[in-house]
Amino acid sequence: MTEPSAPPPSPSEKSGWQQGTGMALGLSLGVTFGLTLLDNLALGLGLGVAIGVAVDAAQARRSHDGPTPTD
Numbered sequence: 001m002t003e004p005s006a007p008p009p010s011p012s013e014k015s016g017w018q019q020g021t022g023m024a025l026g027l028s029l030g031v032t033f034g035l036t037l038l039d040n041l042a043l044g045l046g047l048g049v050a051i052g053v054a055v056d057a058a059q060a061r062r063s064h065d066g067p068t069p070t071d
Contacts, residue, residue, distance in 0.1 A: 022059060026052025 026048040034044015 019056070022055025022057075023049070023052035026050070026055060 027045065028048070029051060030044040030046070030048015031041065032044070033047065034041045038044050
């Protein structure tokens, strides 16, 4: 007897297109704030990396937890 095949994964479960978007967003915001508000590019980039890692972690956690009840 053969087992039924599993349904294909949803786009949010596939890795690839979401990876790195938070880092790109964080670095661009960090450069902007570093040059305009802080007058220190290194401090802005450091802040941007922290923001990017947090956004990427949140995206990975959300896609790993599966769809929310409102989906």
